[in-house]
Amino acid sequence: xxxxxxxxxxxxxxxxxxxxxxxxxxxxxxxxxxxxxxxxxxxxxxxxxxxxxxxxxxxxxxxxxxxxxxxxxxxxxxxxxxxxxxxxxxxxxxxxxxxxxxxxxxxxxxxx
Numbered sequence: 001x002x003x004x005x006x007x008x009x010x011x012x013x014x015x016x017x018x019x020x021x022x023x024x025x026x027x028x029x030x031x032x033x034x035x036x037x038x039x040x041x042x043x044x045x046x047x048x049x050x051x052x053x054x055x056x057x058x059x060x061x062x063x064x065x066x067x068x069x070x071x072x073x074x075x076x077x078x079x080x081x082x083x084x085x086x087x088x089x090x091x092x093x094x095x096x097x098x099x100x101x102x103x104x105x106x107x108x109x110x111x112x
Contacts, residue, residue, distance in 0.1 A: 008099045009068065012092045014061075014080045021064030021092070023100040030063050047097050057089040064096050 009022045023031075028040060037043045047060075062074040082088030 010064075010092070010095050010099050012061075012082070012095075014082055014092075016081075019065060019070060020068040021061065021096050022068040023060075023064055023096060024067040027063040027067030028100075030066070031059060034059055044101055047101075052090065052093065054086065057086070057093050060093045060096060061089060064092075 007022065008024075009020050012019055012021055028043065031037070031043055032039070035043065035046060037046065047056075052060075058074050058077045061080075062072060062077040065072045065077070082092060084091070
């Protein structure tokens with residue numbers, strides 16, 4: 001699977017199959033709605049906390065799959081398996097969020 005990192009895409013293996021994931025604007029809007037976030041800043045703040053629940057992992061992976069054109073509902077994501085289990089899902093989500101929003105600054109003032 002050829003993911004285009006510059007377009008915010010990543011490649012991941014779920015259930016032994018290769019998938020492309022991408023948080024398109026539509027996928028981000030879906031996440032804003034799911035979290036009742038007013039804007040992307042609130043989503044970034046939530047995901048930057050480093051405290052993601054299993055439900056968060058399911059929602060982000062599901063949105064990323066749908067954003068890349070895979071017709072997969074969150075219910076199906078709940079039963080998928082990743083290498084290293086939950087830790088594998090967390091790595092996929094971290095990679096996807098980094099591809100979407102870029103790396104967070106290590107220190108220094110808030111650039112907003």
